[in-house]
Amino acid sequence: MKTVFWGLLLFMLPFFLRAQDNALTKKDTAETRFLNQRKFYLYKPDKGETLYGIAKKFNVVQEEIKEFNPELKDGLKPKMKLWIPAASHVKKPEVKKETLVREEPVVSERSCSIALLLSLNIPKNISMDPSLADSAVIGESMDKETLSNLQFYEGSLSALDSLQKKHFKIQLHVYDTENDSLKTSLILKNPALKKNNFIVSNGNAVVSKMISDFSKTHSARFISCAPNVSDVLSSNKETISMLPSSLVQCFEMGKFSANKFSHVNCLVLKTPLARENDRSAAFVNGWETGSKEKVKEVLYLQDSVLLVKKALSKNADNLVFVPSSNEDFVSSLVNGLKEYSEEYRITIIGLPTWQYFETIDPLLLELFDVHIFSSSWIQLKDPVTMAFRKDFSDQYHTEPDEPAYLGFDAMMVAADDLINGHGKARESDSENILKGIYSSYRFEKNTSHDFFENHYISIGRYQDYELKKIHQ
Numbered sequence: 001m002k003t004v005f006w007g008l009l010l011f012m013l014p015f016f017l018r019a020q021d022n023a024l025t026k027k028d029t030a031e032t033r034f035l036n037q038r039k040f041y042l043y044k045p046d047k048g049e050t051l052y053g054i055a056k057k058f059n060v061v062q063e064e065i066k067e068f069n070p071e072l073k074d075g076l077k078p079k080m081k082l083w084i085p086a087a088s089h090v091k092k093p094e095v096k097k098e099t100l101v102r103e104e105p106v107v108s109e110r111s112c113s114i115a116l117l118l119s120l121n122i123p124k125n126i127s128m129d130p131s132l133a134d135s136a137v138i139g140e141s142m143d144k145e146t147l148s149n150l151q152f153y154e155g156s157l158s159a160l161d162s163l164q165k166k167h168f169k170i171q172l173h174v175y176d177t178e179n180d181s182l183k184t185s186l187i188l189k190n191p192a193l194k195k196n197n198f199i200v201s202n203g204n205a206v207v208s209k210m211i212s213d214f215s216k217t218h219s220a221r222f223i224s225c226a227p228n229v230s231d232v233l234s235s236n237k238e239t240i241s242m243l244p245s246s247l248v249q250c251f252e253m254g255k256f257s258a259n260k261f262s263h264v265n266c267l268v269l270k271t272p273l274a275r276e277n278d279r280s281a282a283f284v285n286g287w288e289t290g291s292k293e294k295v296k297e298v299l300y301l302q303d304s305v306l307l308v309k310k311a312l313s314k315n316a317d318n319l320v321f322v323p324s325s326n327e328d329f330v331s332s333l334v335n336g337l338k339e340y341s342e343e344y345r346i347t348i349i350g351l352p353t354w355q356y357f358e359t360i361d362p363l364l365l366e367l368f369d370v371h372i373f374s375s376s377w378i379q380l381k382d383p384v385t386m387a388f389r390k391d392f393s394d395q396y397h398t399e400p401d402e403p404a405y406l407g408f409d410a411m412m413v414a415a416d417d418l419i420n421g422h423g424k425a426r427e428s429d430s431e432n433i434l435k436g437i438y439s440s441y442r443f444e445k446n447t448s449h450d451f452f453e454n455h456y457i458s459i460g461r462y463q464d465y466e467l468k469k470i471h472q
Contacts, residue, residue, distance in 0.1 A: 024057060039086035047078040052399040060088040110418055111169035112197040116156060118149040119179035148403045152202060155407030158391055163415050181206050188214045198414045202226045212236050221417060225410050230446060230453060239451035240443060242410060243375050247282040252457045253373040254286020257349060265313035266293055267320045269300040279323035305336030312344045320346060325353040334364050341367055355467055365462040376439040377458035377469055378405055385437045409436035
């Protein structure tokens with residue numbers, strides 16, 4: 001099976017990754033402008049181009065392009081007109097590849113075998129229409145799930161290359177689950193799978209449950225990289241969950257808020273939706289671990305800002321936790337509270353999805369000192385992250401996406417777990433933080449089960465019209 005997989009993967013890779021043409025043409029530099037005696041090119045990106053590729057083409061750094069094109073905060077769009085400096089005024093940092101690896105406490109040569117179970121959907125993506133005259137041509141209709149999992153795989157390979165330099169010997173075996181329970185069942189029946197020390201997967205809840213059961217039966221460490229699968233991991237001491245569930249994130253944000261905001265009037269909104277009330281309850285549980293201040297629960301229905309106003313205090317700072325990810329709901333609340341912003345001091349705690357909202361005025365987010373928490377925060381200027389990006393783009397001719405960073409971290413967590421004796425160090429020292437490039441990791445035992453779950457969250461606040469990290 002592995003031989004067939006690798007043959008198919010090697011066949012598909014040239015079509016997965018499209019190299020960017022970095023050579024400047026006369027068309028690229030045809031339109032010029034001058035600003036303060038500095039020369040600029042006006043450039044219209046084509047569909048599929050990335051900011052990294054454009055910067056490389058013009059031999060400037062991405063930060064300079066962003067400086068002169070503030071509209072890029074909404075993302076790069078085809079045919080938008082970009083001001084590109086004709087010459088860079090920024091000295092590019094020299095990044096050595098050996099900085100890719102954090103300083104792991106490697107004391108001797110380590111070896112292990114890892115099974116990587118991903119949804120690459122190979123049969124779907126290599127199926128050909130027999131009516132096509134040229135069977136060597138593959139269309140560009142590859143689904144997002146496959147591309148995401150391929151980046152996860154490539155990020156994993158980058159980590160293994162780095163670990164090899166630190167005297168790790170790791171054998172990687174890749175299986176295509178297609179995110180299908182039947183296919184996953186066949187893979188789990190493969191006798192070769194039992195020989196692996198670790199199983200790494202980002203599969204859906206059904207697939208994760210099946211792998212967790214297999215892991216528990218055969219004492220194979222299972223590193224889960226899927227979001228919100230805590231409920232299906234059961235009482236499996238062999239499991240490590242890389243991503244904190246949404247309720248764990250709310251709990252940790254409650255703890256953080258209790259420590260940061262002392263002597264405040266804390267309000268938690270309740271809504272008709274059960275999942276939102278679960279988030280509020282988790283926040284309150286976290287708050288109560290670090291504060292003796294009582295929390296007020298306020299029922300908030302659409303346009304019921306007056307109920308919130310009645311619970312606000314003029315004699316203290318007000319902290320409001322909003323459990324909704326509905327943009328219309330949040331917009332209604334924020335715009336309603338604007339009327340009372342001069343009368344009351346208000347800080348709002350929002351969910352990770354708020355950073356993608358498009359219709360809410362950033363001025364209002366800054367006015368209410370909005371804090372947002374997240375399970376990840378990629379620090380692009382971090383030396384290790386910069387080295388990873390350079391190594392990744394040099395090898396695959398494209399900028400890494402979030403799954404690539406997570407794949408890199410998953411391998412590093414496996415190596416750390418190998419060193420520390422399968423979680424024993426974490427069980428005795430829950431504050432031990434492992435720094436990654438996708439996120440950082442502080443593993444604690446799940447409150448209702450025995451598996452280890454990441455409890456680290458990143459927190460940002462709106463300052464100068466953008467979300468800036470304030471906690472790591």
